[in-house]
Amino acid sequence: MDVLLYLGGIVFMLIGLGLSIGLHEVGHLLPAKLFGVRVGQYMIGFGPRLWSKRIGETEYGFKLLPLGGFISMSGMYPASTAAGPAKGLFRALVQDARSANDETIAAGAEDRVFYRLPVWKRVIVMLGGPLMNLILAVVIFTVLVSGIGVQQGTTTIASVNECVLPAGSTATECAADDPATPAAEAGIRPGDVLVSVGGQSVSTFAEATAIVQAAPGKTLDLVVRRDGAEKTLSITPVEAERTITDASGQPVLGDDGEPVVKDVGYVGMGAQMGFVQQPFSAGPQMAGDTVARVGSMILTLPVRIWDVGVSLVTGGERDPNGPLSVVGVGRLAGEVAATDAPVLNRFSVLLSLLGSLNVALFVFNLIPLLPLDGGHVVVALWDGIRRAWAKLFRRPPPAPVDATRLVPLTVVVATLLIAMGAVLLLADVFNPVKLFGG
Structure with a gap:
């Protein structure tokens, strides 16, 4: 019975994670379509495709690894000009990114591209995903403290x-x-x-x-x-x-x-x-407190990851308030579900974990570095500043910012994120955080 409850807690968290990722991408999808951008794909997960269906011009589907999701918008960056073979690793990466971007621009829909949107619309599209996670967190915390109670x-x-x-x-x-x-x-x-x-x-x-x-x-x-x-x-x-x-x-x-x-x-x-039961204002307040706590953790993330790595090597005790991978969150959910406590108590803790997970998705995606949503917001704002500067001095509008030039930096950031994720994953497998000791 304990094993079934443990697995039930993991399944609950996986379903909650999938819902959170799906709604995050909906937060990008809806404003993109509202503003006329052509969206080729809406996918939950990465890797091989498990199932998909095309509705209109958009293909909706699921992929094997439920560790994220994406929508494919037409023309995230300006179309590239003809160029010869790239020399050097970084130039090859830039050219590959430009080629992939060009493939999203369908013939006859050159005016339905993301980079042509006004700056404020681009910011709304990119912030839509994180804001959806914040809204979901507020709803979860409100149900938790005002519906169930503290x-x-x-x-x-x-x-x-x-x-x-x-x-x-x-x-x-x-x-x-x-x-x-x-x-x-x-x-x-x-x-x-x-x-x-x-x-x-x-x-x-x-x-x-x-x-x-x-x-x-x-x-x-x-x-x-x-x-x-x-x-x-x-x-x-x-x-x-x-x-x-x-x-x-x-x-x-x-x-x-x-x-x-x-x-x-x-x-x-x-x-x-x-x-x-608490007043309805308690849910948003709880979400705000969690945002502040997670934000503080993000600011010290490299130090915290280092501490996790040390505990992995030495076998020392993990900080129960430290960062976790998806595996770590799943293990905690399993422990909570299998513990000897009233069902409502266990369900409340699981809801709290799911709410905190959505806050983490909100805060993490606001980091102003590509490939995260915050990085795309910075690119859009920089483009707006350049255009405002040119208008102020009555100069011709500058060419749109070509963010493919930042692909080498994006690769470095992505590599660091993967490395930190790997450390957390290994620690959560071999030296996990335990809520109840043992």
């Missing part, structure tokens, strides 16, 4: 401590001289549902905790719902040294990475954990 303490009481113990104590039983907790003295019982604390209505345990922690030594009216009826109790929090926790019950860490401990009001009751 797991945190609810207003239902799960436990009441009998006595006040020092913070960090490992004692499991109360001594005779240990003072009783205010919750026990007030008569709070497991199963009670908090309605209000100190006259303030509460909808989460975190809200109740904040009121209690801010009122050491003050008597508070505490209204609970018990057996369908509301009951008012009086409770006086004692001042105690306690570890500060967030809404999900996790310790808040200080600048030194250690849990924050403060003297606060304490009553000695614990909450049942449950999924608490």
